Amino acid sequence: MRIPPLARATRLAAAAIPALAALLSAARPAAAQQHATDPLAAYMGHGVSHELATWRAGTVRDVRYDLALDVTSPDSAIGTVTVRFTRSGGDDAILDFRGRRLRAMTVNGTAATPDFNGNHIRIPARMLRAGQNAVALSFVSEIAPTGASIIRVHDPVDRSDYLYTLLVPADANQLFPCFDQPDLKARVTFALTFPIAWTALANGSVAHSDTTGDRVTNHFTETKPLPTYLIAFAAGPWSRFTSTVHGRTVHVYIRHSRAHEADPDSMLALQQRALDWMERYFARPYPFEKFDMLLAPAFPFGGMEHPGVVMYNEDSFIFRERPTLSRRLGRFSTILHETAHQWFGDLVTMRWFDDLWLKEGFATYMAAKALNDLEPNSEAWKTFYQSNKPSAYGVDQTMGTTPLWQAMGNLDQAKSAYGAIVYNKAPSVLKQLNYLVGEPAFQLGLRNFLAAHAYANATWQDLLGAVGSAWTTTSPADAKQAAGASGNPLDAFGRNFMLRPGMPIVETRVSVRDGRIASLELVQHPAQPALSGAAAWPMRTQVLLAYGAAPAVKIPVALTGLVTDVPAARGQPAPRFVFPNADDQGYFLSLLDTASVTALEHGALRDVHDGLLRAMLWGALWDQVRDTRLDPVRYANLVLAELPYEHDEQIVPVLLGRLGRDIDAYLSPARAASIRAGAERTLWQLANDTSRAYGVRRAALTSFTGLAASPEGVAHLKSLLTADSAAGEPVRDPTRWSVVDRLLVLGDPGASAALATQAARDTTPDGRRRAFIAGAARGDSATKAEYFRRWFADKSLNEDWASGSLGAFNAIEHEQLTLPYLRPALDSLPYIQANRRIFFLGSWLGAFMNGQTTPAAVAVVHQYLDDHPNLPTDLRQKVLQYADELERTVRIRARWR
Numbered sequence: 001m002r003i004p005p006l007a008r009a010t011r012l013a014a015a016a017i018p019a020l021a022a023l024l025s026a027a028r029p030a031a032a033q034q035h036a037t038d039p040l041a042a043y044m045g046h047g048v049s050h051e052l053a054t055w056r057a058g059t060v061r062d063v064r065y066d067l068a069l070d071v072t073s074p075d076s077a078i079g080t081v082t083v084r085f086t087r088s089g090g091d092d093a094i095l096d097f098r099g100r101r102l103r104a105m106t107v108n109g110t111a112a113t114p115d116f117n118g119n120h121i122r123i124p125a126r127m128l129r130a131g132q133n134a135v136a137l138s139f140v141s142e143i144a145p146t147g148a149s150i151i152r153v154h155d156p157v158d159r160s161d162y163l164y165t166l167l168v169p170a171d172a173n174q175l176f177p178c179f180d181q182p183d184l185k186a187r188v189t190f191a192l193t194f195p196i197a198w199t200a201l202a203n204g205s206v207a208h209s210d211t212t213g214d215r216v217t218n219h220f221t222e223t224k225p226l227p228t229y230l231i232a233f234a235a236g237p238w239s240r241f242t243s244t245v246h247g248r249t250v251h252v253y254i255r256h257s258r259a260h261e262a263d264p265d266s267m268l269a270l271q272q273r274a275l276d277w278m279e280r281y282f283a284r285p286y287p288f289e290k291f292d293m294l295l296a297p298a299f300p301f302g303g304m305e306h307p308g309v310v311m312y313n314e315d316s317f318i319f320r321e322r323p324t325l326s327r328r329l330g331r332f333s334t335i336l337h338e339t340a341h342q343w344f345g346d347l348v349t350m351r352w353f354d355d356l357w358l359k360e361g362f363a364t365y366m367a368a369k370a371l372n373d374l375e376p377n378s379e380a381w382k383t384f385y386q387s388n389k390p391s392a393y394g395v396d397q398t399m400g401t402t403p404l405w406q407a408m409g410n411l412d413q414a415k416s417a418y419g420a421i422v423y424n425k426a427p428s429v430l431k432q433l434n435y436l437v438g439e440p441a442f443q444l445g446l447r448n449f450l451a452a453h454a455y456a457n458a459t460w461q462d463l464l465g466a467v468g469s470a471w472t473t474t475s476p477a478d479a480k481q482a483a484g485a486s487g488n489p490l491d492a493f494g495r496n497f498m499l500r501p502g503m504p505i506v507e508t509r510v511s512v513r514d515g516r517i518a519s520l521e522l523v524q525h526p527a528q529p530a531l532s533g534a535a536a537w538p539m540r541t542q543v544l545l546a547y548g549a550a551p552a553v554k555i556p557v558a559l560t561g562l563v564t565d566v567p568a569a570r571g572q573p574a575p576r577f578v579f580p581n582a583d584d585q586g587y588f589l590s591l592l593d594t595a596s597v598t599a600l601e602h603g604a605l606r607d608v609h610d611g612l613l614r615a616m617l618w619g620a621l622w623d624q625v626r627d628t629r630l631d632p633v634r635y636a637n638l639v640l641a642e643l644p645y646e647h648d649e650q651i652v653p654v655l656l657g658r659l660g661r662d663i664d665a666y667l668s669p670a671r672a673a674s675i676r677a678g679a680e681r682t683l684w685q686l687a688n689d690t691s692r693a694y695g696v697r698r699a700a701l702t703s704f705t706g707l708a709a710s711p712e713g714v715a716h717l718k719s720l721l722t723a724d725s726a727a728g729e730p731v732r733d734p735t736r737w738s739v740v741d742r743l744l745v746l747g748d749p750g751a752s753a754a755l756a757t758q759a760a761r762d763t764t765p766d767g768r769r770r771a772f773i774a775g776a777a778r779g780d781s782a783t784k785a786e787y788f789r790r791w792f793a794d795k796s797l798n799e800d801w802a803s804g805s806l807g808a809f810n811a812i813e814h815e816q817l818t819l820p821y822l823r824p825a826l827d828s829l830p831y832i833q834a835n836r837r838i839f840f841l842g843s844w845l846g847a848f849m850n851g852q853t854t855p856a857a858v859a860v861v862h863q864y865l866d867d868h869p870n871l872p873t874d875l876r877q878k879v880l881q882y883a884d885e886l887e888r889t890v891r892i893r894a895r896w897r
Helices: 005-016 020-027 039-044 050-059 256-261 264-282 325-340 357-374 380-396 411-417 420-437 439-453 460-474 476-483 491-497 594-607 611-626 632-645 651-666 669-687 694-707 711-720 733-746 751-761 765-775 781-793 799-809 812-827 829-835 840-850 855-867 873-895
Strands: 060-070 076-087 093-096 101-107 110-112 120-123 131-144 150-155 160-165 186-195 199-202 206-212 215-220 233-236 238-245 248-255 291-296 310-313 348-350 456-458 504-513 516-526 539-546 553-559 563-565 577-579 589-591
Touching (some): 039 093, 050 093, 076 093, 101 120, 160 291, 186 199, 186 233, 199 215, 199 238, 238 264, 248 256, 264 439, 325 357, 325 380, 348 357, 357 420, 357 460, 380 420, 380 651, 411 829, 420 460, 420 491, 420 539, 439 456, 439 460, 504 577, 516 539, 577 611, 594 632, 611 632, 632 651, 632 669, 669 711, 733 751, 751 765, 765 799, 812 840, 829 840, 829 873, 855 873
Parallel strands (some): 060 186, 131 150, 248 291, 291 310, 504 589
Antiparallel strands (some): 060 076, 076 131, 093 120, 150 160, 199 233, 206 215, 504 516, 516 563
16 A cells, blocks of 8 residues: 555654654653752752752852863763862752762762762762862763763864863763852863873863873863853864964964864964954953864854863864855854953853853854954944844744843753844844943943953843943933933833843834925834733834935934834935834834835835945845735845846845745745746856856855756756856865755755765765765655654764754755654754753754745644643743744745735
């Protein structure tokens, strides 16, 4: 009997994960045992609860860790740690530990049998002293390609292993027993034993080394006070490069087999410039002993800000083909972001992860300010807009959005906090704050904030208090007006932007009489009133009136209510179009009036020479599509019509990315067919247009590779596998891999042979990763089942490989094959949250939901939520965030059927 495709795929999905139920069961923490006579028993549950952290912060201080690790074994680290701390009160003490094994413990010199439950170690009060204590423990922790606090990457080229730690947000206790909470900062003295052929680095510099046989032990200097998640080391046969500028020495470490591909001189120069700028802006020298950069292989983040050993993503920093302007600026922005963290996050740390935005939002915003100063021709605020606002608006419009300050009962939930609200909304809100108070008050407030909380912890109230006080000092009239009768001048700002979920949508309402503006109103409403309430968000913006030959007019406006009249616009000549957020100072989504949309469709866009404004206008038009106000066919035709006039190397890639989503998802296959054919021809011509900048040609080639489906398009794709050049540059392996991916998605008869040829050609570490990713693009049931199984069952599979393959697995062309995996993917969320790194959960949900376009997929998501009424709030919010795009896709297709 022939099984219908959907039913057959459903059976394969179930067969692919026979152990998933057991994994999920293991991922669910047992409830903390409650004893009325033992109030501390509740603290011994899974994770680090806010109650435990609060209690500990009140009874423990002056923490020091004397940590030693031997990493000469391939799969385990043998360690000892002496935890020194000052204790007040008469209760027991509780340490956190989730490593492989606890071997022994002494308390103040007396041997003790550990009271250890796999999450925490309880030390009885009778063995502790009032005042200073020392608890010595020996332990064993995991070294593994994924899921461990020490990541091991095996390099098949130089046949060596490379190790590095990754402890954020709360995995330090997976490495060693500690007080794993951000407000118990500690000084750390560290010793690391490793093979003699390796080099090792850590937060401190090497004080001295001992050699015994084929092993070396580095003893590192004691650190400044650090939160546990910033403790770090790396070891392996790294190649080292050095730069000394104005007496400051910076090293960059790169794995030996890839050092020849890198440009360390450029990276070191950018890093030195970043440090110089931050020191000047904050009027405070770099706050730690030394600064090393490490290009970490298979690194799951863009970067990580450990003081003294800042880790960057190797693949983002080593260019295997000529980098576009966007990639070069992206690398510098990442360096600036991690450098800003040395002050925001490292010097001053949030008290609890509910204020995660306080470090991440600031690092992103300060990176943009620095880039604007250091590279004035980069149009940094255009880059900032494109990198942040669409992502922030995309999440903040959903029913799953959260405030910037996110209540967090346990650090187990911290992974869910990482995402667009923290990384994209937060810096956008800071830009509004900067505009509101002015640059002098903003800078003075930050300097005062850092001075008041150096090497300690702070909250968002501390920050707004410092900036508000500086504002009162520098602009008393403005501050008094903003404050009203009493209180900090930024109290209302805090209520609306720190504590309130959601965001406003602003529409322009224009009335024209006799060729002049009779009235102009900005109408504000919440994107999700059920979450945020119906009140307006007070903020400042600028309304732009655009004209043809005459200069544009910008009018400052204070948004104070749901409808804001703009009296300064009355009597002005009727504009060509109106835009309510000139210079991107406000935080709101702009929906344009009909006349403005029509003008932009009929040539007004190409007459806008300000790159930031043009990027924002394109963004507003895309929002019209996503709000079902603009037919996606009209949008696609507009993009294709305007491409001959659009020369911006940063705008074109974003436009073409939206064009791809428009054609692949928002248009039904029948409506997309003719648009796709025209897009293929336009993009191929643009990629081969020698008059265009490389970044534009490269973006066109990338977009063509993702869209091509016609016989002519496939023929062009295949020609790239043997071509000498494309987009004006030699064809290199990353381009060939993209072609192979597309051929596999399309099920081309020659795709498997092309994969085998390319895998044999590119045997580099990146090539091996790309081969694994490409395999997920095969459009057959057996492949999908095998990849889904391996994501859970293969402990040797690096997380970077797994996350990289999610998009290929979920190609929209395969949505019938992958729909049966949507429910198992949702069912696995507790396991994913417990066992994967901070960004994996979002990548997982985004890939599985963005690969679907049908009401059947929406029904699967809703049924999952209905079946789990007690799903933890943070996971429910994540599902709702990513379901929004799927639901929009279905609405858009239905609206323009």
